[in-house]
Amino acid sequence: MSTLKAVRGTRDLLPPETGLWNFVEETARRVFARYNFWEIRTPIFEETQLFTRGVGEETDIVSKEMYTWEDRARAQSEKSQSLTLRPENTAGVVRAYIEHKLGETGLLQKLYYIGPQFRRERPQKGRYRQFYQIGAEVIGPPSAGSESPLRDAEVLEMLATLLDELGIHGWKLVLNSVGSSSDRPRYVAALREALQDKALQMCVDCQRRAETNPLRVLDCKVPEDQPIIESLPKIADYLDEDSRAHFAAVCAALDACGVKYEVNPRLVRGLDYYTRTTFEFTHGGLGAQNALLGGGRYDGLSEVIGGPKAPGIGFAMGEDRLVLTLQAQAAQHGKLxxxxxxxxxxxxxxxxxxxxxxxxxxxxxxxxxxxxxxxxxxxxxxxxxxxxxxxxxxxxxxxxxxxxxxxxxxxxxxxxxxxxxxxxxxx
The missing domain is CATH 3.40.50.800 (Anticodon-binding domain)
Structure with a gap:
């Protein structure tokens, strides 16, 4: 009889390494509390349409990576439904915001979560099919100031504080603005036109994306495609005055509180719901896949999944990668x-x-x-x-x-x- 093992892409977390995981989570909870964030716990699986509508059908997550199954009806009065293990948590948090009418308080909702997510992708260092994320969302009605660039800057300053308190040295913050819902069509049209003669020279995924969702071409990590991507139009040239002013205010607030950053006009992130500010914190100790965490603003997500206008901004950090970074720095937290x-x-x-x-x-x-x-x-x-x-x-x-x-x-x-x-x- 063969020995049973953990499924490929999953793993057991064992002591003393679990001590380091506890240190990361306890530090996150402590820092979030200082910024008045409160914990939310959403189900580990949701209706599939939450992700197809919210994350985007042409994203790699939805088109390739989700664990989805048909949940058969148990009684004649029930209908079968398609369910999916959550591949990310922002859509679930916004769904909970809508379902429980949190916007009726008239206040900003500052929520964080810690837990596993699931994606069917090729396992590699720091990337698993069951992986763990720590994330947070700031969401609320416009009257509560949810659209303010100050909210973006506050989240970024909090993340800089968290990484410092975790003892992660040498991180880099990269920023961009992907514009508003009215900016995007102009830019997508320009991208589609620019890609007409170049897409066939790119990878198979980019050839498909050039037709279905040209913005996703900018996510490509294939080295041979990078010179073509560099030659494509930049979204900064297609932002309206409001979007430019919003991004400038975010940068000015970061300058005022001393958080260093770089602007990367190619940074778009991999999810369709992002608007305006997008960001990543990277670290050189992680190799080619160097993102510690990332996120951005999603001003229209609530409406996309059937809720009221509720602009928001959030992020998710890969706990697996955080632990790898701390181990690379020979951190001893939780070890002895x-x-x-x-x-x-x-x-x-x-x-x-x-x-x-x-x-x-x-x-x-x-x-x-x-x-x-x-x-x-x-x-x-x-x-x-x-x-x-x-x-x-x-x-x-x-x-x-x-x-x-x-x-x-x-x-x-x-x-x-x-x-x-x-x-x-x-x-």
Whole structure:
């Protein structure tokens, strides 16, 4: 009988790596709370038409990558329906905004989510068929200021803060404006005309996109197609005055708060619902697929899926890639416990448990050994699991003076029990 394994494109997350995932998620929750974002949890699958209408039928996500099935009726009174595992979460959040009439509060809704998404694509480093995203959306009626460029700048400043607090160094913010719904037809017409004589020289996907959705040609990553893409018209030349003013205000606000950025006129992102501001944060440590996160404004999405006018802006960050970046920077968050408490002899097991309980209540991360281990084995295990080891033998129990070794520094010292928490908290 063959051994069962995780399905291709999925994986198990195991300790100690899960400690790093927890660090990322806890940091995100803490930063989002400071900006008054609240968590939303939407279903893991939705009606397929939510994505075909909202994300766009000619996007790669909808045309190639969704996990879709027909959910058969269970009773005569029911109808079968097409369902899809969510490939992204913005459409689901906007659907929830509409369904629960959140716009009737008259206030901006600042919502974040953390969870798995699903796309049938070729697995590679940092890209899986079940992957995890952390994202947020700011959405509301125009009267609440949802169209303001200040909202865009605030989201971007929050993301810069989050990446800094995660300890991710060397990120780059890339910006563009893809214009309003009235700008887009003029630009698409110019693209279609420019591609008439060039599409046949491009990849098969671009040949199809040139007919069905020329804007998606700009998403192409095929190296041989890049010179042609560079020669195509730029969307900045087709923006109306309102769109130009909006983008200029976003940039001015970022300048005012010191967030550095670059403008890339080819950045359009891969979803049809984006309008005006689009952005990516990239990092050199990820190779060719260098985007840590991305997003943009989607002023018409609510109306596309049957809701009221509710401009919004949001983003999604690939948690898998964030973790890879932190690992590449040799981050140690979540990897090692603060202390490994090692009883010397089984007679000290109860005392060791009491000490571990005391340290844990003080907020320290503690791993507990066993008195049946030889001292050498305790040191070997402790060195794998913790920054420091605390030896607890009969003499230590009686005197209250404990032996502590710092594995990184190679130093071993005697510490009074009353000072132990302070010593273990030190680097």
């Amino acid at each position: 416990a603060d202390a490994y408490v090692a009883p010397v002899g089984e007679a000290q097991n109860a005392a060791a448990l009491d000490l571990a309980r005391e340290l844990r209540r003080a907020g320290l991360q503690v791993e507990l050994g066993d008195g049946s281990f030889r001292v050498k084995k305790s040191f070997e295990i402790g060195n794998k699991l913790a920054r420091k080891i605390v030896l607890l033998g009969e003499d230590e129990v009686k005197s209250g003076i404990l032996t502590v070794k710092d594995f990184a520094k190679g130093e071993q010292v005697k510490v009074a029990r009353a000072e132990l928490v302070t010593v273990l908290r030190q680097g």
